[in-house]
Amino acid sequence: MSPAAIMLSMTVNGEPVHVAAPPHWTLLEVLRYRLDLIGSKQGCDKGDCGACTVQIDGVPQLACLTLAIHAEGRAVTTVEGLGLLAGGVHPLQDAFDRHTAAQCGFCTPGILLSAEALLRRRNREVTRAEVCEALAGNLCRCTGYTKIIDAVVDASRVMAGAHTEEAGRGE
Ligand code: FES
Ligand code: FES
Structure with missing residues:
Protein backbone atom coordinates (compact mmCIF):
# COMPACT_ATOMS: atom_id res chain seq x y z
CA MET A 1 0.00 0.00 0.00
CA GLY A 83 12.19 35.73 -16.27
CA LEU A 84 10.46 36.86 -13.07
CA LEU A 85 13.88 37.53 -11.54
CA ALA A 86 14.61 39.95 -14.37
CA GLY A 87 11.13 41.33 -14.94
CA GLY A 88 10.98 39.81 -18.45
CA VAL A 89 13.40 37.78 -20.56
CA HIS A 90 16.43 37.20 -18.37
CA PRO A 91 19.76 38.43 -19.84
CA LEU A 92 21.01 34.83 -19.54
CA GLN A 93 18.15 33.58 -21.71
CA ASP A 94 18.82 36.35 -24.22
CA ALA A 95 22.55 35.52 -24.29
CA PHE A 96 21.89 31.78 -24.72
CA ASP A 97 19.70 32.66 -27.68
CA ARG A 98 22.27 35.00 -29.26
CA HIS A 99 25.15 32.51 -28.77
CA THR A 100 23.11 29.44 -29.78
CA ALA A 101 24.17 27.99 -26.45
CA ALA A 102 21.32 25.47 -26.33
CA GLN A 103 21.66 22.52 -28.69
CA CYS A 104 19.15 19.83 -27.67
CA GLY A 105 18.35 22.06 -24.69
CA PHE A 106 18.05 19.23 -22.16
CA CYS A 107 20.72 20.62 -19.84
CA THR A 108 19.77 24.28 -20.40
CA PRO A 109 17.20 24.84 -17.61
CA GLY A 110 19.58 23.55 -14.94
CA ILE A 111 22.49 25.48 -16.36
CA LEU A 112 20.48 28.71 -16.43
CA LEU A 113 19.61 28.37 -12.74
CA SER A 114 23.19 27.56 -11.71
CA ALA A 115 24.45 30.48 -13.81
CA GLU A 116 21.85 32.91 -12.46
CA ALA A 117 22.97 32.17 -8.90
CA LEU A 118 26.59 32.83 -9.89
CA LEU A 119 25.80 36.17 -11.55
CA ARG A 120 23.66 37.29 -8.62
CA ARG A 121 26.40 36.34 -6.14
CA ARG A 122 29.20 38.06 -8.07
CA ASN A 123 27.19 41.07 -9.29
CA ARG A 124 29.90 41.90 -11.85
CA GLU A 125 31.41 40.53 -15.06
CA VAL A 126 32.52 36.95 -14.37
CA THR A 127 35.52 35.05 -15.69
CA ARG A 128 35.39 31.86 -17.73
CA ALA A 129 37.01 30.02 -14.81
CA GLU A 130 34.25 31.19 -12.46
CA VAL A 131 31.62 29.99 -14.92
CA CYS A 132 33.31 26.58 -15.25
CA GLU A 133 33.42 26.21 -11.49
CA ALA A 134 29.76 27.23 -11.03
CA LEU A 135 28.62 24.86 -13.79
CA ALA A 136 30.81 21.93 -12.74
CA GLY A 137 27.75 19.96 -11.66
CA ASN A 138 25.82 20.57 -14.89
CA LEU A 139 26.62 18.14 -17.68
CA CYS A 140 25.88 18.94 -21.32
CA ARG A 141 25.54 15.77 -23.34
CA CYS A 142 25.78 17.81 -26.53
CA THR A 143 29.15 19.08 -25.22
CA GLY A 144 28.48 22.65 -26.30
CA TYR A 145 30.39 24.06 -23.37
CA THR A 146 32.24 26.82 -25.25
CA LYS A 147 29.03 28.53 -26.32
CA ILE A 148 27.47 28.05 -22.90
CA ILE A 149 30.44 29.73 -21.20
CA ASP A 150 30.46 32.49 -23.83
CA ALA A 151 26.79 33.14 -23.14
CA VAL A 152 27.15 33.30 -19.36
CA VAL A 153 30.12 35.68 -19.57
CA ASP A 154 28.22 37.82 -22.09
CA ALA A 155 25.14 37.96 -19.82
CA SER A 156 27.30 39.00 -16.88
CA ARG A 157 28.73 41.80 -19.04
CA VAL A 158 25.26 42.97 -20.05
CA MET A 159 24.09 42.91 -16.43
CA ALA A 160 27.20 44.73 -15.21
CA GLY A 161 26.56 47.41 -17.86
CA ALA A 162 22.99 47.75 -16.66
CA HIS A 163 24.23 48.19 -13.07
CA THR A 164 26.68 50.87 -14.24
CA GLU A 165 23.94 52.72 -16.13
CA GLU A 166 21.65 52.59 -13.09
CA ALA A 167 24.44 53.89 -10.85
CA GLY A 168 25.15 56.68 -13.36
CA ARG A 169 21.49 57.73 -13.37
CA GLY A 170 21.58 57.88 -9.57
CA GLU A 171 24.49 60.35 -9.52
S1 FES B 1 18.41 14.46 -12.79
FE1 FES B 1 19.14 15.32 -10.95
S2 FES B 1 21.28 15.32 -11.15
FE2 FES B 1 20.58 14.28 -12.93
S1 FES C 1 22.37 21.20 -25.09
FE1 FES C 1 21.99 19.06 -25.21
S2 FES C 1 22.55 18.33 -23.27
FE2 FES C 1 23.25 20.33 -23.28
Whole structure:
Protein backbone atom coordinates (compact mmCIF):
# COMPACT_ATOMS: atom_id res chain seq x y z
CA MET A 1 0.00 0.00 0.00
CA SER A 2 1.43 3.39 -0.92
CA PRO A 3 1.81 5.90 1.93
CA ALA A 4 -0.87 8.56 2.36
CA ALA A 5 -0.24 11.84 0.57
CA ILE A 6 0.90 14.84 2.57
CA MET A 7 0.07 18.46 1.91
CA LEU A 8 2.98 20.69 0.97
CA SER A 9 3.02 24.48 0.94
CA MET A 10 5.75 26.43 -0.78
CA THR A 11 6.23 29.37 -3.10
CA VAL A 12 7.01 28.37 -6.66
CA ASN A 13 8.09 31.07 -9.08
CA GLY A 14 6.57 33.73 -6.87
CA GLU A 15 3.19 32.01 -6.45
CA PRO A 16 2.00 30.29 -3.25
CA VAL A 17 1.39 26.61 -3.97
CA HIS A 18 -0.41 23.95 -1.90
CA VAL A 19 -0.06 20.48 -3.30
CA ALA A 20 -0.65 16.89 -2.16
CA ALA A 21 2.03 14.29 -2.87
CA PRO A 22 3.39 11.04 -1.41
CA PRO A 23 5.84 11.84 1.42
CA HIS A 24 8.75 10.14 -0.34
CA TRP A 25 8.43 12.17 -3.54
CA THR A 26 11.28 14.38 -4.57
CA LEU A 27 10.89 18.05 -5.36
CA LEU A 28 11.50 17.17 -9.01
CA GLU A 29 8.57 14.75 -9.01
CA VAL A 30 6.27 17.32 -7.41
CA LEU A 31 7.33 20.02 -9.88
CA ARG A 32 6.96 17.83 -12.95
CA TYR A 33 4.10 15.48 -12.05
CA ARG A 34 1.94 17.58 -9.76
CA LEU A 35 2.59 21.16 -10.92
CA ASP A 36 3.27 20.45 -14.63
CA LEU A 37 6.51 22.46 -14.47
CA ILE A 38 8.42 20.24 -16.86
CA GLY A 39 11.27 22.67 -17.54
CA SER A 40 13.31 20.98 -14.80
CA LYS A 41 14.56 17.82 -16.47
CA GLN A 42 14.73 14.27 -15.11
CA GLY A 43 18.09 13.19 -16.48
CA CYS A 44 20.04 10.70 -14.39
CA ASP A 45 17.72 10.98 -11.34
CA LYS A 46 20.70 10.27 -9.07
CA GLY A 47 22.63 13.50 -8.71
CA ASP A 48 25.10 13.13 -11.57
CA CYS A 49 23.91 15.44 -14.36
CA GLY A 50 22.43 18.66 -12.92
CA ALA A 51 19.56 18.69 -15.44
CA CYS A 52 17.09 18.93 -12.53
CA THR A 53 18.75 21.99 -10.93
CA VAL A 54 16.32 24.49 -9.40
CA GLN A 55 16.86 27.18 -6.79
CA ILE A 56 15.57 26.92 -3.23
CA ASP A 57 15.72 30.29 -1.50
CA GLY A 58 18.06 31.43 -4.28
CA VAL A 59 20.53 28.56 -3.94
CA PRO A 60 20.93 25.95 -6.71
CA GLN A 61 19.85 22.47 -5.59
CA LEU A 62 19.43 19.14 -7.32
CA ALA A 63 15.67 18.61 -7.29
CA CYS A 64 16.08 14.87 -7.94
CA LEU A 65 17.93 14.44 -4.63
CA THR A 66 15.77 16.84 -2.62
CA LEU A 67 12.69 15.53 -0.90
CA ALA A 68 9.74 17.80 -1.63
CA ILE A 69 9.12 18.16 2.11
CA HIS A 70 12.51 19.89 2.33
CA ALA A 71 11.03 22.75 0.28
CA GLU A 72 8.10 23.20 2.70
CA GLY A 73 7.65 26.93 3.38
CA ARG A 74 10.50 27.89 1.09
CA ALA A 75 10.81 29.70 -2.25
CA VAL A 76 11.49 27.51 -5.26
CA THR A 77 12.51 28.93 -8.62
CA THR A 78 12.45 26.86 -11.78
CA VAL A 79 13.39 27.84 -15.31
CA GLU A 80 9.75 28.80 -15.90
CA GLY A 81 10.22 31.56 -13.30
CA LEU A 82 13.64 32.77 -14.37
CA GLY A 83 12.19 35.73 -16.27
CA LEU A 84 10.46 36.86 -13.07
CA LEU A 85 13.88 37.53 -11.54
CA ALA A 86 14.61 39.95 -14.37
CA GLY A 87 11.13 41.33 -14.94
CA GLY A 88 10.98 39.81 -18.45
CA VAL A 89 13.40 37.78 -20.56
CA HIS A 90 16.43 37.20 -18.37
CA PRO A 91 19.76 38.43 -19.84
CA LEU A 92 21.01 34.83 -19.54
CA GLN A 93 18.15 33.58 -21.71
CA ASP A 94 18.82 36.35 -24.22
CA ALA A 95 22.55 35.52 -24.29
CA PHE A 96 21.89 31.78 -24.72
CA ASP A 97 19.70 32.66 -27.68
CA ARG A 98 22.27 35.00 -29.26
CA HIS A 99 25.15 32.51 -28.77
CA THR A 100 23.11 29.44 -29.78
CA ALA A 101 24.17 27.99 -26.45
CA ALA A 102 21.32 25.47 -26.33
CA GLN A 103 21.66 22.52 -28.69
CA CYS A 104 19.15 19.83 -27.67
CA GLY A 105 18.35 22.06 -24.69
CA PHE A 106 18.05 19.23 -22.16
CA CYS A 107 20.72 20.62 -19.84
CA THR A 108 19.77 24.28 -20.40
CA PRO A 109 17.20 24.84 -17.61
CA GLY A 110 19.58 23.55 -14.94
CA ILE A 111 22.49 25.48 -16.36
CA LEU A 112 20.48 28.71 -16.43
CA LEU A 113 19.61 28.37 -12.74
CA SER A 114 23.19 27.56 -11.71
CA ALA A 115 24.45 30.48 -13.81
CA GLU A 116 21.85 32.91 -12.46
CA ALA A 117 22.97 32.17 -8.90
CA LEU A 118 26.59 32.83 -9.89
CA LEU A 119 25.80 36.17 -11.55
CA ARG A 120 23.66 37.29 -8.62
CA ARG A 121 26.40 36.34 -6.14
CA ARG A 122 29.20 38.06 -8.07
CA ASN A 123 27.19 41.07 -9.29
CA ARG A 124 29.90 41.90 -11.85
CA GLU A 125 31.41 40.53 -15.06
CA VAL A 126 32.52 36.95 -14.37
CA THR A 127 35.52 35.05 -15.69
CA ARG A 128 35.39 31.86 -17.73
CA ALA A 129 37.01 30.02 -14.81
CA GLU A 130 34.25 31.19 -12.46
CA VAL A 131 31.62 29.99 -14.92
CA CYS A 132 33.31 26.58 -15.25
CA GLU A 133 33.42 26.21 -11.49
CA ALA A 134 29.76 27.23 -11.03
CA LEU A 135 28.62 24.86 -13.79
CA ALA A 136 30.81 21.93 -12.74
CA GLY A 137 27.75 19.96 -11.66
CA ASN A 138 25.82 20.57 -14.89
CA LEU A 139 26.62 18.14 -17.68
CA CYS A 140 25.88 18.94 -21.32
CA ARG A 141 25.54 15.77 -23.34
CA CYS A 142 25.78 17.81 -26.53
CA THR A 143 29.15 19.08 -25.22
CA GLY A 144 28.48 22.65 -26.30
CA TYR A 145 30.39 24.06 -23.37
CA THR A 146 32.24 26.82 -25.25
CA LYS A 147 29.03 28.53 -26.32
CA ILE A 148 27.47 28.05 -22.90
CA ILE A 149 30.44 29.73 -21.20
CA ASP A 150 30.46 32.49 -23.83
CA ALA A 151 26.79 33.14 -23.14
CA VAL A 152 27.15 33.30 -19.36
CA VAL A 153 30.12 35.68 -19.57
CA ASP A 154 28.22 37.82 -22.09
CA ALA A 155 25.14 37.96 -19.82
CA SER A 156 27.30 39.00 -16.88
CA ARG A 157 28.73 41.80 -19.04
CA VAL A 158 25.26 42.97 -20.05
CA MET A 159 24.09 42.91 -16.43
CA ALA A 160 27.20 44.73 -15.21
CA GLY A 161 26.56 47.41 -17.86
CA ALA A 162 22.99 47.75 -16.66
CA HIS A 163 24.23 48.19 -13.07
CA THR A 164 26.68 50.87 -14.24
CA GLU A 165 23.94 52.72 -16.13
CA GLU A 166 21.65 52.59 -13.09
CA ALA A 167 24.44 53.89 -10.85
CA GLY A 168 25.15 56.68 -13.36
CA ARG A 169 21.49 57.73 -13.37
CA GLY A 170 21.58 57.88 -9.57
CA GLU A 171 24.49 60.35 -9.52
S1 FES B 1 18.41 14.46 -12.79
FE1 FES B 1 19.14 15.32 -10.95
S2 FES B 1 21.28 15.32 -11.15
FE2 FES B 1 20.58 14.28 -12.93
S1 FES C 1 22.37 21.20 -25.09
FE1 FES C 1 21.99 19.06 -25.21
S2 FES C 1 22.55 18.33 -23.27
FE2 FES C 1 23.25 20.33 -23.28
